[in-house]
Amino acid sequence: MSSVKKCVIPAAGLGTRFLPATKAVPKEMLPIVDTPTIQYIVEEAVSAGVENVILIQGRYKAAIEDHFDISYELERTLKERGKTREFEALHRISDLASLTTIRQKEPLGLGHAVLCAEQAVGNEPFAVALGDDLIDAEIPCIKQLVDCYERHKKGVVALMRVPESQTHMYGIAAGPSIGEREYHIHSLVEKPKQNAPSNLAVIGRYVLPPKIFPMLRAVEPGVGGEIQLTDALAELTRVDGLIGYEFEGVRYDAGDRLGYLEANIAYALKRPELHDGLIAFMKKKVESEKK
DSSP states (O other): OOSEEEEEEEEEEOOOOGGGGGGTOOGGEEEOOOOOOOHHHHHHHHHTTEEEEEEEETTHHHHHHHTSEEEEHHHHHHHHTOHHHHHHHHHHHHHOOEEEEOOOSSSOOOOHHHHTTTTOSSSSEEEOOOEEEEOOOOOHHHHHHHHHHHHOOOOOEEEEEEEGGGGGGGGEEEOOOEEEEEEEEEEEEEESSOSOSEEEEEEEEEEEEEHHHHHHHHHHOOOOGGHHHHHHHHHHHHHHHHHEEESEEEEEEETSHHHHHHHHHHHHTTOOHHHHHHHHHHHHHHHHHOO
């Protein structure tokens, strides 16, 4: 049985890249086809054995909490109208996991968002999943990382190979291979401008030991007073060791407009009732663009 029962999901960002849509709607609630982005993240965590989801949110994010609550009036209406399938799908959302919400009062970086969860996490290992990263995988990405953590009993970060031309866009990890898809990380560089130590990018999935919290408290704030998770991970690497796991699956950057559109198309194509019609539309569109 997994020892990782809690997952922290930072969701306090303003979503400025999706304005005006995110003026009143949290970016995490933007749908991939017909399901809010954050629901996919929560479902991934639950599939990995997580029982308690700790949501770090800012102001104007109540819609997220409402989404995972019981909607009594709507559920009653669906039952009365005999829409059993819709009722069951809706009710299942409120039963996914125990949800704890914590307010991040200031946007002080990912490290600060994780630190906000310290009391709720307690003295046990926990997962972190960024709501901007959707990972479509046969075995949920968090589950892959949890299994790696259980093998090594050390913190684990998700890795993905990127073109060298894109290494400046990510935190980059370097270290020797210690098994299939596993690396013993010896250095982490946040968005290297040149001479990246590898092309293994750190993607928004982590499984971390509770000793990361005092390391986060010791991090010197950077630009804008932000506390970077990468700085604490570098210290964890030095003191305790850190494992990188090159996950299996396809990642979509749902925090980027193009990545968000790609995710919508990819997830829609997985729906039998949408697949053929969408393919036909895209073929027609491509042909019309050629004219």
